[in-house]
Amino acid sequence: MRNPLRSVRVRPVTGETADPVDEMLPVGKLLALGTQHMLAAYAGIIAPPFIIGTALHLPTADLIFLISASLLASGLTTLLQTIGIWKIGVKLPLVQGVSFSGIASMIAIGKSHAGGAAAMQVIVGAVIVAAAVMFFAAPLYSKLLRFFPPLVMGAVVTVIGISLIPISIGWLQGDQGSKDFGSAKNVFIGLLTLLLTLVIVTYVPGFTKRVGMLVAMVIGTLVAMPLGMVDFSKLGSARVFAVPGLFHFGAPHFEPAAIVSMAIVMLVIMTEATADMLAIGHIVDRPVSPADVANGLRADCLGSVISGGLNGFQASAYGQNIGLLVMSRVKSRFAVAACGLILVVLALFPIVAAVVAIVPLPVLGGAGIAIFGLVAVNGLQTLSTVDFHDEQQGAINALIVAATLTMGILPIAAPNFYAHFPSWIQTVFGSGIASGAITAIVLNLLFNELKIGRRRAPAETTDSPAVSA
Template identity: 50%
Template sequence: MSRVPFSFRPRVPGPRRSSETHPVDELPSTPTLLLYGLQHVMTMYAGLVAVPLIVGQALGLEFADITYLLAATLLVAGLATVLQTIGVWRIGARLPLVQGVSFAAVASMIAIGTGAGGGRGGLTLIFGATLVAGVVGFALAPLFRRLVRLFPPVVTGTVITVIGVSLLPVAVRWASGASDGEPGDPASVGLAGFTLLVIVLVYRFLPGFWSRIAILISLVAGTVLAAALGMADFSRIDEADWFAVSTPFHFGTPQFSFPAIVSMTVVMLVIMTETTADLLAVGEIVGRPADGRRIVAGLRADTLSTAVSGGLLNSFPASAFAQNVGLVAITGIRSRFVVAGGGAILLVLGLFPKLGAVIASVPAPVLGGAGLALFATVAASGIRALGKVDFDGHANLVIVAVALGLGVLPIAAPSFWEHFPEWFRTVFDSGISAAAVAAVALNLLFHGARGEGPIAAEAPVPVVEDDRRPVD
């Protein structure tokens, strides 16, 4: 039975499959693969480039250095996505999971960089801390295998719901025009509404193939309308270089500071918790539940990419992108090779910044309209997972209620934990990690170490022709 939370099930055109091939391992034709992969890239692009822009500006970098950081970020995201989806040895979950740079590390990176005086010197200190944190995370990844039992449906459903809810404010800000004009600007809201309407109409009236690329169609249609209304800015395309290669140690060799390493290692643990939640979410959506081995393999790809990113390729900690989990859910395209195609596109964009600037020119309200549908779909998937939970009695009800409350708290009041210690804020300023910690702790309190059984135990991972080797 399909795990896509919609009644329609349009098929991927031209996949090469056998009766034993799981949909995750279907290989569509090259044009189809690249088209769907581009949809993934456009969905996550704004969030991907935001981190180097924010950090670069906070450190007072020159425009050329910020541009270089952008190219390096795209390159690392592409490499990490290919590693996560295709896999090498016991590294990579082999699930349709997009990798990018993590927002969870932004505050710590700015603190580390500005504390070192900003500029390139601040960057090298960030890179050193990122390198060590990635190595530590890689070593600790197998421990998360033992923690899968702590994620029964009552926990995973709650965390998946919070992932979607925590992303919605981003879409709301984009839709309101907070990035391009005054918040609540009617023109921006109208543009976002038009984009959302296109998604609904495509799903309602267009057949199979077209419904699979509804997000891409809406982004293109919204951008065309924005250009006609004078609400699109394409000037940045001229400022971008045609070709750039991110060379190792471009900003200097990584520098190491114990406090910076400790801070980034704590952030790495938070990122690993969020990635575990994303692995469980996407596994549930595509019908290949993430068991302990697959989670370890996914975390290894995450942490190895982080170490290489900081140690060699001038970028920041890698993390799974939850918004693309929503794209998998809303489109029903479960092939990991489609996401790998998106990774290949990111690699190309990292080498040709002018192409990346074209996608970066999609107006924020257009992204907001698409984001409202995507991010809410993640929350709906969490609610669907909670439908499997037995709510007789009060135990599971209390677990969900308290974890949801703590998860929504930093969304509703971002400064709520402002006067608490930094180590505490690192965990609880993220609604996702706060909900995960609360749900796991309460599940242990009410149900003990055995809990109710993880989602991963609901069904065995299918064995397919091109992936018969164990993940770990």
């Protein structure tokens, strides 16, 4: 097995090419690919601070500050994850953004403190402490890697894709609460963007094919302009330059109950991040070891500590960008590092972020359908290496996948299913990705790892063929 921690290789004498993951592309291509990754992640990054800030009744100025802080923290954590420092960062093309997993818990904490700045002080304190504790626990958590064979990986990655698709459908309909939400106009623009993406990726040669989604989004935005779907007023109200300050809402408060709640959220995030790292490892043909997982989780946790200091929330790997890797076939981690730099620029120059913000949500939705669906397809490809034909073991494997998909889809199909359960169950199982991963791991442990009188099927070992991008 190749060493997963190789640095960039330069061989001017022999001319041997570098590993695709470590390939340094020309600046123009890096910026184009980085912008494409940024556009795929942008709406996801700004949504949690907007939702949480609105629920806590923060004024508009504080909402804008939260969004800038989240963009800055996401950019810095993406750089940390892709470039790496010491044993921090998995050094794979992994975009980091704000996790959705903690939204419900943070709103609950906020309501118990009457919202506003006081609530943010408790939330920030809990995020910092929980992330710092998990930073040191990352090596222990990474030992669970043996419980992610292709059966588990394929099922979980499929759940990741399925869980993301409703997000793109929501974007396709436009701004929720607006008078044209779900209108034929919005859906048309979204589907046009999807169709353009397919046409460009299929028929257009050269580098344009690699950034097909970006080109399709630009065209989709241009078409949307005469239809009145592009809000240029966002440009006029944006400041040219602003630096998010530390502890904007005041010194953090450390309350045990809130810290425990955020620690549970961090465990959920670490489960999702592990699945994402393993999926990325398969796609770029660089198998991920327990040490790599520990390095990646340290980056997530340190990024979350930094985010807390910037008044932001937990950092997490973004599954939606996995689909972009499959679409573009560009595996360079430096293309994603460029995305991190762009996010930092957006955070420091709100006027630049406003330019990105004018891209209509339906355009993002059309592109999202393509890239999120590709994540699920990649999971199905991994499952194709699993034995479903053996008379006894095949049935067990099929039932494990069936249960995983059911538990993963449950929070989407019935959002209030866990409403009357204890809060910690709502936190853990309210995430389809986390509940699906837990289901797959536990059932595989019971019926394959412990074997319960049965042999393990050959296709379930971690040595089975990696999924090719």
